[in-house]
Amino acid sequence: MEAGARTAVATSGLTRRFDGHVAVDGLDLEVERGAFFGLIGSNGAGKTTLLKMLTTLLPPTSGSARVAGFDVVREPREVRRRIGYVPQLISADGGLTGRENLQLFARLYGVERSDREPRIGRALDFMGLADVGDTLVRTYSGGMIRRLEIAQALLHRPAMVLLDEPTVGLDPVARSSVWDRLKELRARFGTTVLLTTHEMEEVDSLCDRIAILHRGRLVATGSPAELKASLGERGTMNDVFVRYTGGRIDERGAYRDVAAARRTSERLR
Amino acid sequence: MTSPLPDGRASASADATSRASGLVEFARETFAVADAELRKLLRDPTEVFTRAVQPILWLLVFGQVFTRVHAIPTGAMTYLDFMTPGVLAQSVLFTAIFYGIAVIWERDLGIVHKMLVSPAHRSALVLGKAVSAGVRAVAQAAILYAVALALGVRLRLAPPAVAGVLAAILLGSAIFSTMSLIVACVVKTRERFMGIGQVLTMPLFFASNAIYPIDVMPDWLKVVAHVNPLTYLVDVLRALMVEGGHSAFGLGLDVGVQAGTLALLVAAASRLYPTIVR
Numbered sequence: 001m002e003a004g005a006r007t008a009v010a011t012s013g014l015t016r017r018f019d020g021h022v023a024v025d026g027l028d029l030e031v032e033r034g035a036f037f038g039l040i041g042s043n044g045a046g047k048t049t050l051l052k053m054l055t056t057l058l059p060p061t062s063g064s065a066r067v068a069g070f071d072v073v074r075e076p077r078e079v080r081r082r083i084g085y086v087p088q089l090i091s092a093d094g095g096l097t098g099r100e101n102l103q104l105f106a107r108l109y110g111v112e113r114s115d116r117e118p119r120i121g122r123a124l125d126f127m128g129l130a131d132v133g134d135t136l137v138r139t140y141s142g143g144m145i146r147r148l149e150i151a152q153a154l155l156h157r158p159a160m161v162l163l164d165e166p167t168v169g170l171d172p173v174a175r176s177s178v179w180d181r182l183k184e185l186r187a188r189f190g191t192t193v194l195l196t197t198h199e200m201e202e203v204d205s206l207c208d209r210i211a212i213l214h215r216g217r218l219v220a221t222g223s224p225a226e227l228k229a230s231l232g233e234r235g236t237m238n239d240v241f242v243r244y245t246g247g248r249i250d251e252r253g254a255y256r257d258v259a260a261a262r263r264t265s266e267r268l269r
Numbered sequence: 270m271t272s273p274l275p276d277g278r279a280s281a282s283a284d285a286t287s288r289a290s291g292l293v294e295f296a297r298e299t300f301a302v303a304d305a306e307l308r309k310l311l312r313d314p315t316e317v318f319t320r321a322v323q324p325i326l327w328l329l330v331f332g333q334v335f336t337r338v339h340a341i342p343t344g345a346m347t348y349l350d351f352m353t354p355g356v357l358a359q360s361v362l363f364t365a366i367f368y369g370i371a372v373i374w375e376r377d378l379g380i381v382h383k384m385l386v387s388p389a390h391r392s393a394l395v396l397g398k399a400v401s402a403g404v405r406a407v408a409q410a411a412i413l414y415a416v417a418l419a420l421g422v423r424l425r426l427a428p429p430a431v432a433g434v435l436a437a438i439l440l441g442s443a444i445f446s447t448m449s450l451i452v453a454c455v456v457k458t459r460e461r462f463m464g465i466g467q468v469l470t471m472p473l474f475f476a477s478n479a480i481y482p483i484d485v486m487p488d489w490l491k492v493v494a495h496v497n498p499l500t501y502l503v504d505v506l507r508a509l510m511v512e513g514g515h516s517a518f519g520l521g522l523d524v525g526v527q528a529g530t531l532a533l534l535v536a537a538a539s540r541l542y543p544t545i546v547r
Contacts, residue, residue: 055386057546080388089379095309107301108387110294136312152383 008033008160008192009054013063016049023049025216026063031194031209033159036186038207039196042245046216047196048088051164054194055085068159081109084153088164092148094138098129101137102152109156123151127181143174147181154185160192161185167202179206200237214245298389302397307404317405321412324360328353328416331480341481346513353422354506354514355479357413361406361438362473362499365445367466368402369453372545376457382546392539395450399535402446403439410438423512433509440527441502445473447534454541478503483517501526 009031016024024046031037041047052058054067056076065072068082092101102120111119124133127147137145146166153161166182167175183206185191197203203210203224210227212220220227220240228235231243310317328349335341336348343351375381384394417424425431452469456462476490477499483491494500501523508516516523 052546057382057385057543077388080386083386085383085386087379087382089377089382091379091383093305093309093375093380095312096305100305100308104301104305105383105387107297108384108389110297110388149383 006033007031007066008035009037009065009067009194011054011063011065014050014053014060014065015062016046016053016058017061022216024053024060027216027218029211029218029221031192033192034186034190035192035194036182036206036208037192037194038203038210039194039213040198040200040203040210040241041196041213042198045213045245047213048164049216050213051085051162051194051196055083055162056080081156082159084150084156084158084161086146086149086153086161086163086166088168090145090149092137092140092145092152094136097134097136098124098140098148098151099133101148102155105152106155111155119155123155126154126184127151128177141174142170143177146170146174146178150178150181150185154191157189158191160194163193163195165196165198167197167199175202182206200241203237212241212244219244295390295393298393299397299400301389302384302394303400303404306398306401310401310405310408314408317408318412320360320364320405321409323363324356324409324413325416327356327359328413328420328422332356332420342485343482346511349420350422350511350513351482351507352480353413353417353424354510355477355503357410357434357438357510358441358477358479358499358503358506359474360409360413361441361502362445363470364406364409365402365442366449366470366473368398368446369449369451369462369466370459372398372450372453373457373459373462376453376545381542385543385546390539391542392535395447395535395538395542396443398450399443399446400439403442406438406442407435410434425510425512430509434506437502437505437509440524440531441499444498444502444527444531444534447531447538450538451534451541454538454545457545473497473499478507478517498527498530 007030009029011027011029014024014027014029015022027050029050039047039050049058053060053072054065056072056079059073067079070078070082072079092098093104096104099120102123103116106116106120120133121130124130127150129144129148129151132140132144137148140148150161150163150166153163163182167178170178179202182193182195186193193206195202195206207224209223210221211218222230224237224240227240228237231239332349332352335352339348341348341351372381385391414424448469449466452465453462456465472493476493477497478494479499483494483500486494501518504516504518505520505523505527507514508520
């Protein structure tokens with residue numbers, strides 16, 4: 001079963017169509033265990049669709065994907081037990097306190113009763129939320145909400161976390177607080193991190209491997225350093241992005257994606 | 270399930286253990302979802318009060334007027350006594366049927382996405398919501414009891430009767446909130462949901478025995494009333510809630526029909542719920 005345990009993600013010909021439009025097109029992607037992996041692309045490049053397939057939310061139209069050693073279509077529950085997911089949209093409940101949000105997910109993930117409170121306490125500590133644990137999430141800042149959401153995704157100690165544009169709509173201070181937590185997470189627990197982004201700064205400061213998606217296809221993979229070097233001495237991540245995607249950042253941005261991203265940043269404010 | 274091997278017993282008992290722990294998991298997940306909902310309700314209970322206004326008006330205005338005109342044959346019962354269980358059933362229906370809106374709201378955020386990525390049983394996620402809708406309805410029932418008593422409705426207040434009413438409310442709410450969830454999964458937007466919610470509630474209410482007996486209906490409507498789950502909820506409530514009330518179909522049939530309906534709806538909703546985020 002765990003034959004593919006070395007690789008956190010392996011997809012083969014992974015494809016998703018939405019009535020006539022191909023969102024993800026024959027993707028062969030591999031993410032090694034323990035990697036800090038960035039999926040880069042403009043709005044509508046297929047990042048969110050890909051993440052939804054990897055997290056078992058969306059069945060592929062064709063092709064296959066194994067996540068944490070299990071097939072996302074045939075063994076979705078095994079996959080779910082082993083991953084944590086932070087969607088692009090807000091996923092913490094504003095009407096509950098931080099602690100209650102964590103309790104809900106500790107129960108949904110089957111964390112043993114005796115383990116729940118200690119783990120929740122440590123998660124709040126780790127995310128720098130210990131003193132606001134009993135405050136309603138509605139009163140949190142955007143960065144605090146994101147950190148809580150990450151804490152929710154970590155309670156069951158997943159081998160891998162998948163984050164969809166985790167810093168969209170955050171101010172620079174909040175953004176770097178999220179970055180720090182993710183770095184520490186990998187350093188301390190060896191958790192594989194897969195995130196989507198269209199911010200080159202995020203790629204530079206976090207990722208050791210990246211894949212560039214363009215119109216649902218994989219157009220480049222490598223380390224940021226390799227890809228930059230391939231453009232000459234003074235290549236930047238921006239140059240890399242322009243080189244592989246033709247530089248039209250907002251091309252084919254699905255209205256729904258854009259609307260969702262804006263709504264999120266609005267609510268995070 | 271049955272193993273042809275001699276050691277089939279061992280695997281059968283392992284099966285039973287995993288089924289049992291599956292049930293424990295299922296109960297814990299259902300409770301987790303219901304608990305979160307109830308905490309929110311306790312923090313902001315205004316909704317319970319505003320939603321109680323409409324059924325109170327039905328009792329105060331419609332009930333009192335129709336009691337005077339004796340337009341509806343209700344046998345030995347006064348009309349007000351007859352309709353009180355119907356109004357309670359209506360309040361259960363109206364509270365539960367709009368519950369899908371909350372689910373669409375949670376989906377427009379990312380809350381549903383995150384729940385669906387957890388290994389929790391899809392049916393537990395559905396049932397947890399249904400249970401919390403039931404508890405909301407119970408809170409409203411308490412208000413309705415107080416008003417009905419003030420109006421002189423001959424309520425049965427013996428503990429077994431009240432317990433039966435509570436159980437019936439929970440079951441009825443679970444049915445209509447799950448129905449609502451199914452609609453939410455199909456239409457996916459608030460605007461369309463509101464339209465369909467309005468279209469659903471009135472026929473369910475008027476094509477039932479809530480405010481008049483089935484006997485007075487034209488034949489075609491009798492048929493509709495007999496397949497309407499609200500009819501069976503009203504029938505239970507009428508038997509348990511007021512002095513002199515009795516069940517037309519028998520409580521066994523009432524509960525059987527409702528439990529069967531709920532099982533079908535939860536099965537359908539568990540399949541549809543994951544599609545709401547696609």
